[in-house]
Amino acid sequence: MAEIALETHGLTMRFGGVVAADRVDFRLQARELRCLIGPNGAGKSTFFKCITGLQSPSEGEVWMRGIETTGWMPHQVASLGVGIKTQTPNVLDSLSVHENVWLAARRFHGAREADRKTREVIDLLDLGAIAKDGLGRLAHGERQRVELGLVAAGDPWLILLDEPAAGLGAEDVERLTGIIRELNRQATLVIVEHDMQFIRSIAETVTVFHQGKVLMEGHVDRVMSDPVVRNVYLGRKA
Amino acid sequence: MPGGLTRDAVTIALVTGVLIWVLPLIVGTYTLTVLAIYGMLGLSLGLIWGFGGILCFGQAAFFGLGAYAYAIFAINIGESTVPMILAVLVPAVFAALLGAMMFYGRLGDVYLGVITLVVTLILYKVVNSTAGPQYVIGNARLGGFNGIPGFPTLNVPGTPDAYIWGDRYFHVCAVLLGLVYMLVTALLRSSFGRIAVGIRENETRMSLMGYDVRARKTAMFAIGAGIAGLAGGLFANWAEIVTPSLFSLGQSAEIIIWCIVGGLGTRLGPVLGAAGLAYLKFLLGQQAVIDNALVTGLVLVLFVLFLPKGVVPALSDLWSAGIGRIRPGRIGRRRQPRRRGWPNG
Numbered sequence: 154m155a156e157i158a159l160e161t162h163g164l165t166m167r168f169g170g171v172v173a174a175d176r177v178d179f180r181l182q183a184r185e186l187r188c189l190i191g192p193n194g195a196g197k198s199t200f201f202k203c204i205t206g207l208q209s210p211s212e213g214e215v216w217m218r219g220i221e222t223t224g225w226m227p228h229q230v231a232s233l234g235v236g237i238k239t240q241t242p243n244v245l246d247s248l249s250v251h252e253n254v255w256l257a258a259r260r261f262h263g264a265r266e267a268d269r270k271t272r273e274v275i276d277l278l279d280l281g282a283i284a285k286d287g288l289g290r291l292a293h294g295e296r297q298r299v300e301l302g303l304v305a306a307g308d309p310w311l312i313l314l315d316e317p318a319a320g321l322g323a324e325d326v327e328r329l330t331g332i333i334r335e336l337n338r339q340a341t342l343v344i345v346e347h348d349m350q351f352i353r354s355i356a357e358t359v360t361v362f363h364q365g366k367v368l369m370e371g372h373v374d375r376v377m378s379d380p381v382v383r384n385v386y387l388g389r390k391a
Numbered sequence: 392m393p394g395g396l397t398r399d400a401v402t403i404a405l406v407t408g409v410l411i412w413v414l415p416l417i418v419g420t421y422t423l424t425v426l427a428i429y430g431m432l433g434l435s436l437g438l439i440w441g442f443g444g445i446l447c448f449g450q451a452a453f454f455g456l457g458a459y460a461y462a463i464f465a466i467n468i469g470e471s472t473v474p475m476i477l478a479v480l481v482p483a484v485f486a487a488l489l490g491a492m493m494f495y496g497r498l499g500d501v502y503l504g505v506i507t508l509v510v511t512l513i514l515y516k517v518v519n520s521t522a523g524p525q526y527v528i529g530n531a532r533l534g535g536f537n538g539i540p541g542f543p544t545l546n547v548p549g550t551p552d553a554y555i556w557g558d559r560y561f562h563v564c565a566v567l568l569g570l571v572y573m574l575v576t577a578l579l580r581s582s583f584g585r586i587a588v589g590i591r592e593n594e595t596r597m598s599l600m601g602y603d604v605r606a607r608k609t610a611m612f613a614i615g616a617g618i619a620g621l622a623g624g625l626f627a628n629w630a631e632i633v634t635p636s637l638f639s640l641g642q643s644a645e646i647i648i649w650c651i652v653g654g655l656g657t658r659l660g661p662v663l664g665a666a667g668l669a670y671l672k673f674l675l676g677q678q679a680v681i682d683n684a685l686v687t688g689l690v691l692v693l694f695v696l697f698l699p700k701g702v703v704p705a706l707s708d709l710w711s712a713g714i715g716r717i718r719p720g721r722i723g724r725r726r727q728p729r730r731r732g733w734p735n736g
């Protein structure tokens with residue numbers, strides 16, 4: 154049996170009367186790449202935050218590689234080898250690209266080794282030309298790419314990305330696709346996304362969220378042609 | 392970059408040496424001594440606020456604790472070496488406990504400011520109210536608002552009769568300021584310092600990278616308090632008396648103003664801000680026309696309006712816009728990273 158990278162049992166998150174995540178049972182095999190989709194406010198980010206420790210779930214359990222991580226703090230989850238990108242950009246604005254990546258690498262390596270790892274990541278994500286620039290002065294697409302670099306620098310075995318393609322141009326999305334494929338060679342990925350074209354290009358299996366619940370799970374083509382899904386999700390756009 | 396650190400250490404040693412030689416030709420060493428001590432105190436807040444992102448309204452509390460720790464232990468021990476070490480350790484341990492409470496309790500920045508302010512107030516009140524003869528620690532009477540006079544001052548370590556005073560004492564304080572400055576430089580170049588700056592920039596990102604922000608901020612807070620405590624111990628020796636006014640909110644506010652005027656996020660700024668403003672205060676103290684606090688307030692307002700980044704950052708901006716451009720290939724620059732293609736087209 155393949156190893157289970159991530160698992161939740163009855164994960165529930167309430168904000169007052171709002172049930173943002175409702176008894177979510179989720180299971181992911183090692184090296185799988187899964188996309189989470191769903192309309193705005195479906196609870197994708199909430200589910201995501203409960204896994205990463207940014208929020209503590211009201212009920213339910215989170216397991217990673219057989220370790221229960223329910224209620225852990227983000228630094229404890231990250232220290233397990235989990236790379237995280239939140240929906241809102243989280244970078245170190247007044248520091249250079251190099252320093253940003255170095256700090257991410259330093260957590261898991263000695264200072265020397267972190268220097269080497271930083272060069273490797275900067276090459277991998279083609280950040281060489283802007284390595285000395287401060288993050289605050291970069292374009293949105295470049296900042297997104299640096300944040301992916303921060304995730305990659307820790308050599309994570311589980312990667313959680315909340316809307317990595319948001320606000321990117323076609324060229325940047327293409328680059329992102331390449332990077333994600335590269336990361337998926339080592340790691341299991343969970344990606345929250347809205348961009349259907351992008352999802353089709355990277356994922357086979359998608360999980361649909363609706364009103365805090367898992368509405369459906371399956372192959373991207375089957376899910377996309379499902380009338381119920383089209384109704385709640387795509388119907389909105391039609 | 393160990394090479395860079397060596398170069399920094401040599402620069403700091405040279406500058407300290409030259410200043411120790413030149414400054415006494417202009418200003419008396421008695422005044423210079425207290426300017427060096429205030430410089431160290433300014434640096435202590437400049438470190439935790441400018442690089443650690445921790446705005447502490449109670450840096451004077453650690454300064455006062457250091458001074459009182461020195462005075463009390465000097466009376467009981469009769470020699471200055473151990474009391475001087477305790478002047479560093481007592482405030483550092485106190486700050487570690489206070490910091491752990493604040494940072495592990497996930498208090499917001501505003502509450503952090505309020506708590507450090509309140510702790511300073513409480514210390515002031517408590518020490519102020521120890522006038523009665525029942526308040527003693529060993530042989531030391533706390534003395535309330537009168538403070539503690541008459542404790543043994545600094546001596547050559549191991550030789551209690553060889554007191555260090557006058558010009559010699561100025562040299563000790565200036566050299567210690569240079570050493571603390573080197574220590575802060577080394578700290579900021581180390582992984583610990585770089586991670587602290589990362590935390591200042593974005594706590595969430597740093598914790599998502601796997602860093603325990605609470606533990607690191609607590610450690611940084613304690614280091615800053617230790618430096619402030621050393622300054623306090625030196626101040627006690629200079630003044631030869633410690634009084635509750637060391638803990639006053641006015642003192643805390645002044646340290647904050649030193650940092651703003653000198654420039655946050657630099658090492659030199661808080662030192663220059665402290666020495667400069669303290670010297671200004673000393674000059675103003677010799678006349679009775681203008682009120683001192685008024686001038687300090689005016690200086691602060693002028694800086695916030697016209698030079699919000701402070702003196703040192705403004706000067707270094709000027710430098711890099713002007714002279715720095717003439718020498719683009721400055722030593723110590725890393726080689727340009729190579730450009731390369733994508734893994735998948």
Ligand SMILES: Nc1ncnc2c1ncn2[C@@H]1O[C@H](COP(=O)(O)OP(=O)(O)OP(=O)(O)O)[C@@H](O)[C@H]1O
Pocket residue numbers: 168171172173191192193194195196197198199200240
């Ligand atoms: N901190 C909070 N306090 C109160 N309500 C919240 C909080 N966070 C989320 N919610 C609510 O929970 C629900 C789910 O929000 P969530 O951000 O998880 O949705 P999402 O699927 O990520 O949406 P989007 O696609 O817009 O990012 C929403 O109704 C939202 O208003």
Ligand SMILES: [Mg+2]
Pocket residue numbers: 197198199240
């Ligand atoms: Mg979301």
